[in-house]
Every structure is written in structure tokens, then in C-alpha cells.
Amino acid sequence: MASNTKNLQFDAKKQLEKVEEQFQTLQILNEEGKVVNESAMPDLSNEQLQELMRRMVYTRILDQRSISLNRQGRLGFYAPTAGQEASQLASQFALEKEDFILPGYRDVPQMIWHGLPLSQAFLWSRGHFEGGNIPEGVNVIAPQIIIGAQYIQTAGVALGMKKRNKQSVAVTYTGDGGTSQGDFYEGINFAGAFNAPAIFIVQNNRFAISTPVSKQSAAKTLAQKAVAAGIPGIQVDGMDPLAVYVAVREARERAINGEGPTLIETLTYRYGPHTMAGDDPTRYRTSDLDNEWERKDPLVRFRKFLEEKGLWNEEMENEIIEKAKEDIKAAIKQADDTPKQKVTDLISIMHEEMPFNLQEQYEIYKAKESK
């Protein structure tokens, strides 16, 4: 039928295809750890490269230990992170201390590397309100549970930074699933309209719990959603720490220079379940797909890259593994030693001053809790 119609004055489908063609995946290190894009290489010292590797190894161990602590009943809510280290840690590595992170619930590692004590991450997992009591000078907020809410808040934090003439950016994370939320569009659109210094990161790990990206959107890439908001968007290989770093670093520079927000899609994969609360990925993912993505592993390729340069060896790897284990042990002890949160704590923290009803209820629960 289409072939019989006269030539269209304007081919909307072609226009879309043209837009989509623009969104190519940025990669610097391939799966073998070889540099495939020399001109995009970030300006990182040997020490910085080693530090990034240390953080990725450390966080992989933290993930393994967190899963077993959860199974032992010694941690509460936990969303596994293995597979997403490049996406999470290289993006945080591109930030400065004064930048503010608004994480999703899988983004605890970025909070830790931004300064959150590990013991508090554990308290948060256990459902203790002290977990969210971020120390002064650490610019993060407790992980968001409502998918997308952090996106609109990020527009607000970034606008506040702009109004205060700060040389800093607001950075937020969601997954592929989050890009379907209205708040996702409102967040990037508000930040664009206000030309606010924000970086919106979509960690596309292929599944919104169980629903594949192909069933979430007709969009070929999630990065192209930036076009609708009139802001730059870029898709990067999220298993490649150098590509993630470069994309975030450049977005940060643009933001600081008054050029507004950027949307970054990182193509990544979570090896584990959605959370430790009973999700079984074998119900929606094939082992072939798991294997395909494990071959892209960020630690494997970065290790090869560094070993080739003589910057990494087994001794360094073991050293950081031991450090991670010791830190985790100490942090769990610290969490264990923290007095349990009481209902009276909750009652007294709801408002600056307790209204009459809470004053009465405070007394009731004080009596209950002193029994």
C-alpha cells in the first residue's frame, strides 16, 4: 500500500531513523581490555586507574559478602550490584566531593565511595533510620525507593546549585525501568528548561525486574529520550569503566560551564537477582544471555588493560580483597553495636516540634519501650 502513495512531503519515520542513528555506543576498552578508541581516552594518572580498579574489586567483594550476610539474616533489604561496577563506580569516580548524588536503591556503592560510612549502608539495609543520617560534608541522600522520584528532585538540587553559583553538579541514577516513569521526563525536562547542572544516569541493565527493555519502549536507545527534553544524551558501554568515566566527566564539565544537563545511558547487566527478597532471574533471563554479559565483565577487561600496562597484579588484587573483608567485618560490628531504633525515636523525629497527638503517643510508647 505504502508503495502506491505519492512521495511524502515529510518522512517522519526517516527523521526518527536519522535521530536514532546518531546514538552510537561509546566504547574505549573492548571486552579484551584493548583500547579501541584512543582519542577518547580519559586523562587519568596511573594511580587513578589503579584506584578505580581497587574500588571495583572492593565493591564486587562487598556485593558477595552482602548477599551472604543477607542470607544469614544479618542484612535486610539488598539489591545486588555485581556486573554494574563500571557503570556505578566509574561514574562516581568522575565526580567531585561537592557534587550531590541522588541514588536509586541499587546505588549504595556510589554513596559509599562518595563518603557514606559502610556501617551506615548496613544500617540502612537493616531498616535503621541512622542509615540515612548522612554525615556532614557527604553530599548524598538515602536511596530513593519510588522509581523516578529522584529525577525530579535532582532538577531541584541542580537548580539550587545554579542559584547559589556553586561549581558543582547534581547526579542521579535510575534503571531502564525508570525511563518509563513520568517523573523521568519531568526531571530531564525541568533541568533542561532551567539549564540546571544535572547529570541523569540510566543504568540500562536490560530488565525492569523481569520486563525486558524491548517491552518497555519503542525507543531504540534510552539515551535518545534526551532529544525530547532538548538536552544532550549519550549511550556508553556500561561495562567499560573508561567510557563511563569520560561520559560523566564531560557531562560534568558542560554542567559546570553553564551548558546544562546531560542524560547518560550505560549499557550494563546485573548478574544477580533484582533484590534478595525472592527474585529468581531464571524465570525471565536465559543462561545464554547471562553468559554473554559475563564475557563483557568490567573487572575482567579493566584488569587485563591494567596488567598489560604493568599497573596491576595478583598481590594488589589480594590486598584490596583482604581490605574489603576487614572493612565489612568492622562495619557489621559497628552496625551491631548501634542501639536499636525505637518507636519513640520515630515519633520525635516526624516534626521539628511534636504536635499534641504525637506528644501523647510518645508517652505511651515510652512506657511500652521501657518495659
Place this chain on the structure above:
Amino acid sequence: MAQMTMIQAITDALRTELRNDPNVLVFGEDVGVNGGVFRATEGLQNEFGEERVFDTPLAESGIGGLAVGLGLQGYRPVPEIQFFGFVYEVMDSISGQLARMRYRSGGRYHSPVTIRSPFGGGVHTPEMHADSLEGLMAQQPGLKVVIPSTPYDAKGLLISAIRDNDPVIYLEHMKLYRSFRQEVPEEEYTIPLGKADIKREGKDLSIITYGAMVHESLKAAEELEKEGYSAEVIDLRTVSPIDIETIISSVEKTGRAIVVQEAQKQAGIAANVVAEINDRAILSLEAPVLRVAAPDTVFAFPQAETVWLPNYKDIIETGKKVLNF
């Protein structure tokens, strides 16, 4: 002192706080150049600039998120939701985020946000503009909910709301915006949140109410007076938390009470007031506490609106039932 309508008193309060505190930001849909669809922000952008008073894209949830984020940066946001019927679009920012900021951050952050919004029946708006949704807000712990009934109260309460370090929902009844003028001091003053006001003293019946129903209740009290009944009218002003002391001491004095709200009868503020009276003053009562409210339907379209809304006649009728029990 100047004669002001409620809308002028609201603008005056916003101007006062924009002057007092550089962290106060006023924003929302059409609040800038246009001065708001009801002119509540008239002239403020001119006086304070676009940095302080600004238009947002048309998205209530985004406005809520902006308020949360600006609060995290030490600002004191005063966003406007153009009509409170649109609040469903921003419920997560209000209930999911602002109301629990202190707890979820272990006290590190708080939300000094005042959300202003027009609501209320009697002005024949299209649907989703007029609904009384204060009960929905009052059900959310962590929020204060304020509804002024006079220009004088509107200014003092709004200044208090903006200065409060916790989220306040400040609801402005559209019918009261320009219905009358009142002496309002040009200098700043505050009215404490959580404190009711006795708008008329009486000894036979306590009429506990708020918002536009304060005026229907005063009218009813005048009519009852002619028949020899002395009714006291209590304006809650803050519907969450409510002023228990004022309510209970009035009920202890009169022994009879009705609670009047424009909202539907089910759940809501009036039900809560009745429950508190039962908890605290049952032995002072000479009669059951009855309610005057709208029927338990969604808000009526304009053709049926006038009958749907409670009025002074309904208040007199219910008042007499309690007086003659």
C-alpha cells in the same frame, strides 16, 4: 492598616517573606509574569526578579520534586499547585518525600516547604478544581494542613507556614479570595499553626468548622440567636494538627457540638474532630456530636453544585437536632 481581600493578604504575606528571607522562592505554573491565575503572586516577579519568583513547566510532580531538591539546597520553597484538584499528580512528592524527609534522613535533612493551592466550591469551576482534599492531606503524618477563612488569618498563617521548618499544605478557598475585605496590618505578624480561633462566642452549642464554612456557620449562628440559641463558632484554621484544647474547652462549656465541613462526610476532618471529642469529653456531652458535610460522592458538576454544598440552613437544621436532643 489597610483593607484587604484574602488574595491581597496572601500576596502581602508572600512579599513579606520574600523580603525577610533570601532563601524563600516562589514558583509554579503561571506565577511569574502572569502573577498567578488568581493574581496571588501579582507584582512579585517584578519586585524580586526571576531568580526568586519563577514559572515552571506545566507538571505538578516536577514542581513537587523541585521543592524537595531546592529544600535540600537550603532554600525555603513556596510552590503553588494551580488548583488543588491537581494534587494527585504530585502526591508522591508530598506524602512520599516531603512528609518523611526528617525520618528517612535520620534528621539530616528537613523540608521547609509551603505548598499553596486554591480549592473550594461555589465558584462553578470545571471538575477537578474545587474538591476539598484536606482530609487526604491530614491523613499523611508529617504534614501540617492550614485553611484560612479571613484575610487577617490568611496573612498571619501564611507567614507562619513559610517560616515553619516542616512541610505545610496551605489551602486557599476560592470563594473567599475576593468575597470580602478586612483590616489587615501592613506590618508583619504571625498566627501560630495548630491554634483555632473562636470567631463567635456562645454558650449553648459549639460549631466547629473551617474554611468557607466558617462564614456559613456564622450566618447560622446569627439565625439561631434570633430563636434564642447561643452558638459558638470555632474556626480550626489548622486542620492538622487540630487544636484539641480549644475544641474541648468549648464543648465542656456548651455540652453540645456539631462539626461542619465542605468536604464529603466520609472520613475527613469532621470525623476526626468527633472522635477526639468522644475520646476526651464524652461526659460533658448532652447530645451526640453530629456532622454537616457534603454527600459522599465526587464533587458535583456546576449544575448541581449549589445544592451539593452544605450551607447555613443545613447547619441550622443539624444544630437544632443537637440543641433539642
